[in-house]
Amino acid sequence: MTAPPPRSPLLEARQLRFSRNDIPVFGPLDFSVDAGEALLVQGDNGAGKTTLLRVLAGLLRPEGGQVRLQGQPADPLSRAQSTAYLGHLPGAKADLGVRENLDYLCGLHGRRATPSLEEALDVVGLGGFEDALVRQLSAGQKKRLSLARLWLSPAPLWLMDEPYANLDLEGIELVNRMVRAHLDEGGASLVTTHGAYAAPPVRTRLLALEKPT
Numbered sequence: 001m002t003a004p005p006p007r008s009p010l011l012e013a014r015q016l017r018f019s020r021n022d023i024p025v026f027g028p029l030d031f032s033v034d035a036g037e038a039l040l041v042q043g044d045n046g047a048g049k050t051t052l053l054r055v056l057a058g059l060l061r062p063e064g065g066q067v068r069l070q071g072q073p074a075d076p077l078s079r080a081q082s083t084a085y086l087g088h089l090p091g092a093k094a095d096l097g098v099r100e101n102l103d104y105l106c107g108l109h110g111r112r113a114t115p116s117l118e119e120a121l122d123v124v125g126l127g128g129f130e131d132a133l134v135r136q137l138s139a140g141q142k143k144r145l146s147l148a149r150l151w152l153s154p155a156p157l158w159l160m161d162e163p164y165a166n167l168d169l170e171g172i173e174l175v176n177r178m179v180r181a182h183l184d185e186g187g188a189s190l191v192t193t194h195g196a197y198a199a200p201p202v203r204t205r206l207l208a209l210e211k212p213t
């Protein structure tokens with residue numbers, strides 16, 4: 001019996017590098033993440049973690065190198081479709097309600113057929129806040145709204161920039177439960193951290209970012 005061909009990584013970066021005004025921010029980097037895995041991206045303030053995630057999401061153009069998704073070269077459009085980005089700013093409209101915002105964000109980024117918006121809000125602990133205005137939410141509640149958007153996303157690759165920031169202990173456990181469930185379903189996650197926060201208790205690779213000299 002012949003062995004099945006090896007499966008391509010969900011995400012692979014080759015010699016990926018980024019500069020701003022000719023000043024190197026990161027790279028060249030080589031790394032890969034398989035379905036069912038998390039990659040912990042560690043580095044000090046300014047090491048380039050957010051920039052790397054934004055490049056992978058297709059929001060910034062790398063200076064060089066390649067990004068492959070499931071073995072195929074990925075242009076910015078396919079990167080945008082295959083990734084869900086959880087950033088520092090929730091991207092929500094302050095004067096709209098929580099459910100309205102989630103609906104709007106899912107309209108922009110796409111969503112799975114299930115669960116419903118209300119179920120997703122329950123999962124992240126925002127049940128009962130459906131009609132609250134986003135500007136009335138705390139920082140942690142806004143982060144939970146972003147997590148609800150992630151939970152509804154059909155994208156296999158989650159790009160999570162400091163997902164534990166502003167969350168209480170229960171929120172940290174929520175992030176870990178979500179990452180574990182996403183990986184169990186065949187997804188993958190990149191999680192940035194300064195190293196001081198908790199890390200998801202899942203099969204994890206490590207990418208240490210240092211400022212280029």
Ligand SMILES: Nc1ncnc2c1ncn2[C@@H]1O[C@H](COP(=O)(O)OP(=O)(O)OP(=O)(O)O)[C@@H](O)[C@H]1O
Pocket residue numbers: 020025043044045046047048049050051052194
């Ligand atoms: N919009 C921007 N314009 C110019 N320089 C920027 C911009 N955003 C980030 N930088 C610079 O790029 C470098 C990398 O920033 P980045 O936000 O990727 O780091 P980080 O590792 O995510 O940091 P932190 O842990 O503080 O969030 C820093 O030197 C930063 O000053």
